[in-house]
Amino acid sequence: MSSSLPNVRRAQKESQLFREISSLLLQASLDDPKLRSVTITRVALSPDKGLCTIYCYTSEGKDFFQKELLHILMQYKPSLRKALAAQVQLRYTPELGFAYDAQLEKQLRVEELIEKVKNEEEE
Secondary structure (H helix, E strand, C coil), X not given: CCCHHHHHHHHHHHHHHHHHHHHHHHHHHHHCHHHHHCEEEEEEEXXXXXXXXXXXXXXXXXXXXXXXXXXXXXXXXXXXXXXXXXXXXXXXXXEEEEEECCHHHHHHHHHHHHHHHHHHHHC
16 A cells, blocks of 8 residues: 555646646746647656656647747746746656647547447448
8 A cells, every 4th residue: 555655646746737837838828829729638747756747739730839839838948847836845846848748639539430430330
């Protein structure tokens, strides 16, 4: 049971980081309209808790994210990290990294295929 306690604490920290980062990026999207299309899907802490990877999704796709949005997010990174340090009680505030999350696209594609198979079976 004691081995699951660190996993629970990690999940709690990730959940708290997710809420705070989502809130902070929502505020940033008021300043920069391009960020309105960004959705934070999940947050993952590295094993040493030194890096927090923020997984983002946009309906415009991975290329748009990498070419248009990533550099904007990187500009907000220092202020996000500072705001996180003030809001979240961690011994050290992790470095922030951004990554495109294609999981939602895959999920939608699988659901589309399932729907297609259902329709074919009905015919």
